[in-house]
Amino acid sequence: MAPIEMSLVSLIVLILCTSAPISATNFFDCPAIFNFGASNADTGGLAAAFQALQLPNGETFFNRSTGRFSDGRIIIDFIAQSFGLPFLSPYLNSLGPNFTHGVNFATAASTIKIPNSIIPNGMFSPFYLRIQYIQFRDFIPRTKFIRDQGGVFATLIPKEEYFSKALYTFDIGQNDLTGGFFGNVTIQQVNATIPDIVNNFIVNIKNIHSLGARSFWIHNTGPIGCLPLILANFPSAIKDSYGCAKQYNEVSQYFNLKLKEALAQLRVDLPLAAITYVDVYSPKYSLFQNPKKYGFELPLVACCGYGGEYNYDNRARCGETININGTRIFVGSCKSPSTRIIWDGTHYTEAANKIVFDQISTGAFTDPPIPLNRACYRKLT
């Protein structure tokens, strides 16, 4: 076909497309991912900033500890792989990062709100959500500078057009809730802070949007009352029929309700943004309801841990060597992590993460109900 005929065809296609209804959308493959969050989405950020995690973290897939809190891949890894993209390098990784298809700003122990106690003296990551936003804000002009300079570093950063086309993913909020539970406050008091936590979350999403982000994939929070972290530390909690701490899960549910409502409002406030709310709570909870169906046993017992009914003790972290009455004990993995839901008492195994990923990527748990492979879209209003 001659170039002139080609452009005629293009013109006709263009006319046909632009006459589509006003809410038409244009789907494309996400070329990059910018991720924000906490340990459920950390691919090695906290480990890069402070100290390496030890094996058996990473044993199943990587055969080395990458800084992920799991035996293998986490949900953000499956998301990247589903787009044919490499695993995300942590922003804080100074050794050999490759940011061509995205960056991971998530660090374990991050909160949405400013933390009142930070590592190494306290419990939380200093890189809470606003700092992650600021790191991203600074990243954009710095990549432009490097791109303009050329050379080897210019081959390791995203193309300029990726910032508007990328998928912006979020998994954060659990630590704001658990931080409350471990503080000297009641469940109801933690619950009452949720509207403020969610408002804070929204402010950060708006800030990231104002830098040109358009497609958002935002996870809600999981059933914290099913985690050994909660079950072992609050033994008198009322249990549901699956053995999960009922009221703690209700706090997760209230967070999720407020988040879903706030994102519905955000779609009105930011009409050009593609905002997907992703319910990870339901697929995670269904693992505890029906462990056998998914090939799991001992649903509430940590695979890598030590002590008690839930194989969990705050003082015996996965991969550490502890001293019990003068005997040194290595806190290692259970025999087959692939038959377990919970990895270390707070995080999920690769096998569980894969099942949750498979379910959320279909669109059955998202609002609006779009599958992951259509999450990058542009409204043509």
Ligand SMILES: *[C@@H]1O[C@H](CO)[C@@H](O)[C@H](O)[C@H]1NC(C)=O
């Ligand atoms: C895993 O790593 C260990 C050393 O840490 C090595 O001996 C072993 O061969 C590795 N296994 C695989 C499958 O790469």
Ligand SMILES: *[C@@H]1O[C@H](CO)[C@@H](O)[C@H](O)[C@H]1NC(C)=O
């Ligand atoms: C960085 O990642 C991209 C995409 O995976 C790859 O094509 C490129 O070779 C990588 N660069 C280096 C220096 O490894």
Ligand SMILES: *[C@@H]1O[C@H](CO)[C@@H](O)[C@H](O)[C@H]1NC(C)=O
């Ligand atoms: C916890 O709260 C109770 C009641 O508000 C108070 O009496 C107590 O001193 C507090 N304990 C700590 C360790 O802050």
Ligand SMILES: *[C@@H]1O[C@H](CO)[C@@H](O)[C@H](O)[C@H]1NC(C)=O
């Ligand atoms: C949390 O607060 C909401 C709104 O006041 C309420 O409906 C819900 O029952 C509360 N949940 C818990 C566990 O206190």
Ligand SMILES: *[C@@H]1O[C@H](CO)[C@@H](O)[C@H](O)[C@H]1NC(C)=O
């Ligand atoms: C340590 O020894 C004490 C006294 O013999 C005993 O009561 C306790 O259960 C032991 N702790 C563990 C974790 O085995």
